[in-house]
Structure formats: structure tokens, C-alpha cells
Amino acid sequence: MNSWVPKNGRVILHVDMNAFFASVEIANDPSLKGKPLVIAGNEKERRGIIVTASYEARAYGLKATMPLWEARKKCPNMVVKLPNHELYRKVSRQMFAKLGTITPLVEAASIDEGYLDITDCRDLGHPIEIAKKIQQILLDELGLPCSIGIAPNKFLAKTASDIKKPQGITILRKRDVPLTLWPKKIREMHGVGLKTEEKLNTIGIYTIEDLAKSDINKIQALLGSNGISLKNHANGIDEREVDPSRMLSYRTIGHSSTFSSDVSDEHIIASSFEKLSNRVCDRLRKKGLNAETISITLRFKDRKTITRSMTTQSPIQEGSSIFKEVMKLWKNNWNGEPLRLIGVTTSNLVAHDEVTKQLDLFSYEQDAKQEPLMETIQKLKNKFGEDIIGLGRSKQKINSKNILDVLKTTE
Missing domain, CATH: 1.10.150.20 (5' to 3' exonuclease, C-terminal subdomain)
Structure with missing residues (x-):
């Protein structure tokens, strides 16, 4: 394995930062090093859902999405830090700048992971040597540990980076797939x-x-x-190229619709907004993106045009979620005058992988609202068994036929 250098094909690295949020906090405050650190909401306000846990904290069984009341029982001496969104973004930019010194072929997959195509970097040494160099640069200059996967394609590289954590380097070849995967x-x-x-x-x-x-x-x-x-992918095949412009190419995604005549009927407008929201959703899915900001455009019969925006508490992608926010914007900004054109636009786009991999920096606040209920349920499970009770969910499907009634009930 140590002698692996393919004669043909590509050499792809997947760099995955280890416990990124916690690592950034430790680099920013060295006194936290070696301590069981968790990034979570305000424990005193019962907004205590763990977003990220350091490896010292994980040794106690602490993990993302765990309520702090439960984590505190497992590790009474844990240290809790509030998320610092701006700091993490800043350090992420620094991290990718460092990776760009190795090769210009760097693709950001999320805030804390990216791909590098080092096929033409043979002058820098063996792939393992390059991976070690990257680890050393990030550790020495930013104080951040990472794991790196080395493979002939993106899927295998990402899979490989998960095998050894923290600070691991793993090679995964296509011929290893039957035995390893x-x-x-x-x-x-x-x-x-x-x-x-x-x-x-x-x-x-x-x-x-x-x-x-x-x-x-x-x-x-x-x-x-x-x-x-x-x-x-299950057979180790992945033809996707490392594309440095993947995220940069999509600043906004949106659609608009012009009516054949001026429209003031609420249900027609709502139906049109629903279709536009679903079209935007389809494009977000194809690009692997979620949106943090939703905007609507309203053009009236006198050609006056207004644009109104709002930022969601956590990035969204689903058409129904986009539609619900769009309708709130429309309700709050429409004066009842006939419309000639409407539009839906999403911006502040983030990779879907980033959203699903780690809790959004703000979504834990929503989860925290259920903490008292979760604690009661856990007590019942401890006393009577795991199957005694569970959380049920009843979601009302939001569409153009009922959205106006739903919005009225939320006023």
C-alpha cells in the first residue's frame, strides 16, 4: 500500500477536518486542549444540543445531537462553548487557502472538507508524502488536525478519509472495494x-x-x-472531476413567471408561487445545494417592482419549505394590487453535504425546544424499556390550496 502510485488515472485526496468546530475553538484558546469540549447551545437557557464534540468528549460517549442534560450525566466535567459562526467561516477560508498552495484543483465540499486532484503534483512527492505535508501545514499553521483519504476518484477518497480518525491517512484502491466496502x-x-x-x-x-x-x-x-x-459508487466507479468552480458558479438560483394578464386572485398567485418554489427546489437538488436566503419579486400592473428577502434559521432545500417562506414574504409585502410578474430566488447557497453532515449552527435551538419532553421520554424508557414510548410527528402538507389558511393560523 505504501508504494501505491497509479501509472494511469487520477490521484484524488479528500481532506476532512477532525471535529472542526471544536478544533477551531481549541486552536483559538489553547487552554481547552485535552479537555472534553462540546460546541452546543446555551445550557442555562436549555438550548443545549451538541453540535460537535472533541475527541476527548467522544471518549465519554458524547456526540452530535445529544442533549446537554444527557451529556452532563456521562461527562460532568465537560466544557461547553457556544458556536462561533463567523470564526468557523473565517478559519474555513484559511484552510482552503492553504490547500490551494498544493494544487489549484481544490473543490470545497463543505465548510470543513474538500477534494484535491494531485495527479500532476508528482514533483511534490508520493501521494502519502503530499498528504503528510498537508496535515503538517494545517496543524502547524492553523492548529487543526485532519484525516485524508487517497484514491483514484472522489467517492473512494471520501470513503477512505473516514477510515482512520483523527489524523489518519488511508489509501483506498478500486481493487480494495470488495473486501473493504x-x-x-x-x-x-x-x-x-x-x-x-x-x-x-x-x-x-x-x-x-x-x-x-x-x-x-x-x-x-x-x-x-x-x-x-x-x-x-458501490463498485468503486466515480467519473466526477474535482471542480474548483462548483460552489462559486451558483451565487443564486431562481425562477420567475410572467402572467398573460394582471392577476389579483390569491389562489392563482399562490399556485404560481408553489410551482416556482418546486422548480427552484429541483435545481438546488441537482446542484447539491441548500439555501439560507429566500427572496421574492413582485411586479405590479404599473411596472413597479419590489424584492423582499428573509434568511432562514437553517439552510433549506425542500420545495414545500421554500414555498412556505415565500408565502410569508408575499403575505407581508403584497398590498392587494394586481401582479404582472412574480419570482422566487434563493441565495447564500451552501453544500447539502455540509447541512446534513453537521447540525446547522442555529438549528440546535429548534431541537432544544423539545429537551424537556426528550428528558421525560428518556426517563420512561430507562424505567420501562426502550419500546414504551417514542416521539410522534404529524406534519401538515403545505400547498397552494391550504397555504392561506395555514398562514392565518400562524398569525
Whole structure:
């Protein structure tokens, strides 16, 4: 493995920062080094949901999404820090600037991870030597540890970076796939979420090997084009290039619609906004993005045009979520005059991987509202068993037919 240098093909690195938020806090305040540190909401205000835990904290069983009341029982001496959004963004930019000194072919996958194509960097040494150099630069100059995966493509590189943490370097070749990946449960594969796992289970796919050897027609019928990509990945195949412009190319994503005549009917306008929201959602999904800011455009019959925006508490992608925010904006800014054009635009775009990988810096506040209930449920489970009770969810589907009534109930 140490002598691996492919004669043909690409050499891709996936750099994944270790416990990034916690590591940034430790680098910013060295007195925290070696302590069980968690990044979470204000414990006194009961907004205590863990966002990230240092490896010292993880040794006590502390992990993301765990309520602080539960974490405190496991580790009474843990240190709690509030998230510092601006600091993490600043350090992330510094990190990618350092990676850019190795090769210009750097693609940011999220705030704390990225891909490098080092195929043409042979003058810098063996891939392992380059990976060690990157680790040393980030540790010496920013005080941040990272794990690095080395592979012939992005999927395998990302998979490899997860194998040894913290500060690990792992090579994963295509020929290693049957032994290393295939025995794992399908849920452990990058790109497979809970819903996808459930769908695959319905056709008898439970492991990565099952997916690798599955009928491509069945997979495509079940998951569409994404199914083809997943099957290829299960076989170690990934043709995606490292694209430095992937995130930079999408500052905004939006759509507008011009009515054939001036419209003042609320239901027609709502229906049009719903269609635009779903179109925006489709494009966000294709680009692998979520949006932090939602904007609407209203053009009246006299050609006067206004734009109004709002920032969500956490990045969103679903059409129904976008539509709900759009309708709030419309309700608060429409004076009842007929409209000629409406538009929906999303901005402040972030990678979907970033949103799903770690709790959004603000979403824990919403989760924290359920802490008293969660604590009561946990006590009941401890006394009567895990199956005694659970959290139920009843979501009302929001669409153009009921949105006006839903908004009235939230006033």
C-alpha cells in the first residue's frame, strides 16, 4: 500500500477536518486542549444540543445531537462553548487557502472538507508524502488536525478519509472495494440516507455488495439517475472531476413567471408561487445545494417592482419549505394590487453535504425546544424499556390550496 502510485488515472485526496468546530475553538484558546469540549447551545437557557464534540468528549460517549442534560450525566466535567459562526467561516477560508498552495484543483465540499486532484503534483512527492505535508501545514499553521483519504476518484477518497480518525491517512484502491466496502451495511455508504436505505431494503438490498451486484434497471426504476450513480459508487466507479468552480458558479438560483394578464386572485398567485418554489427546489437538488436566503419579486400592473428577502434559521432545500417562506414574504409585502410578474430566488447557497453532515449552527435551538419532553421520554424508557414510548410527528402538507389558511393560523 505504501508504494501505491497509479501509472494511469487520477490521484484524488479528500481532506476532512477532525471535529472542526471544536478544533477551531481549541486552536483559538489553547487552554481547552485535552479537555472534553462540546460546541452546543446555551445550557442555562436549555438550548443545549451538541453540535460537535472533541475527541476527548467522544471518549465519554458524547456526540452530535445529544442533549446537554444527557451529556452532563456521562461527562460532568465537560466544557461547553457556544458556536462561533463567523470564526468557523473565517478559519474555513484559511484552510482552503492553504490547500490551494498544493494544487489549484481544490473543490470545497463543505465548510470543513474538500477534494484535491494531485495527479500532476508528482514533483511534490508520493501521494502519502503530499498528504503528510498537508496535515503538517494545517496543524502547524492553523492548529487543526485532519484525516485524508487517497484514491483514484472522489467517492473512494471520501470513503477512505473516514477510515482512520483523527489524523489518519488511508489509501483506498478500486481493487480494495470488495473486501473493504462490500461487507458494510448500505446505510454506511456515502450518499445513502435513511429514505434511500428504506427504498433499497424493499428490493432486498441491505449491504453495499447487494447494491454493487444489483440489477441496474431495478435500481434506476427505484431511484432514477441517482440510483445509477450509487450502483457505480458501490463498485468503486466515480467519473466526477474535482471542480474548483462548483460552489462559486451558483451565487443564486431562481425562477420567475410572467402572467398573460394582471392577476389579483390569491389562489392563482399562490399556485404560481408553489410551482416556482418546486422548480427552484429541483435545481438546488441537482446542484447539491441548500439555501439560507429566500427572496421574492413582485411586479405590479404599473411596472413597479419590489424584492423582499428573509434568511432562514437553517439552510433549506425542500420545495414545500421554500414555498412556505415565500408565502410569508408575499403575505407581508403584497398590498392587494394586481401582479404582472412574480419570482422566487434563493441565495447564500451552501453544500447539502455540509447541512446534513453537521447540525446547522442555529438549528440546535429548534431541537432544544423539545429537551424537556426528550428528558421525560428518556426517563420512561430507562424505567420501562426502550419500546414504551417514542416521539410522534404529524406534519401538515403545505400547498397552494391550504397555504392561506395555514398562514392565518400562524398569525
